[in-house]
Amino acid sequence: MPNKDHGPSIKDPELYEELRKEGESKEKAARIANAAAAEGRSAVGRRGGKAEPYEEWTKEELEERARELGIEGRSQMTKDELIDALRNH
Numbered sequence: 001m002p003n004k005d006h007g008p009s010i011k012d013p014e015l016y017e018e019l020r021k022e023g024e025s026k027e028k029a030a031r032i033a034n035a036a037a038a039e040g041r042s043a044v045g046r047r048g049g050k051a052e053p054y055e056e057w058t059k060e061e062l063e064e065r066a067r068e069l070g071i072e073g074r075s076q077m078t079k080d081e082l083i084d085a086l087r088n089h
Contacts, residue, residue: 009030009034010030010033010034011033011034011036011037011038012033012034012036012037012041013033015029015032015033015036015037015041016029016030016032016033019032019033023087024087025086025087025088025089026088026089027069027089054082054083054086054087055083059079059082062079062082062083062086063075063077063082065086066082066085066086069086069089071085071086071089
């Protein structure tokens with residue numbers, strides 16, 4: 001059972017907590033948990049993600065994604081800092 005109450009916006013809190021422990025961002029964990037609640041975990045698992053890991057992105061691609069998400073200070077961050085910021089925003 002999940003330790004925290006994430007409110008009504010998280011439809012599968014157990015899966016959400018598992019994903020956060022694995023290092024997924026709050027946004028990604030919520031997206032996956034809610035899709036799993038709506039469609040079933042096996043359907044979401046079969047579909048899977050298609051994006052490459054952040055480590056394989058260029059610094060410019062990481063900065064663009066950070067800009068889309070409104071992460072401040074991104075232009076001063078190193079590639080590793082951008083990856084951390086994107087995973088933990």
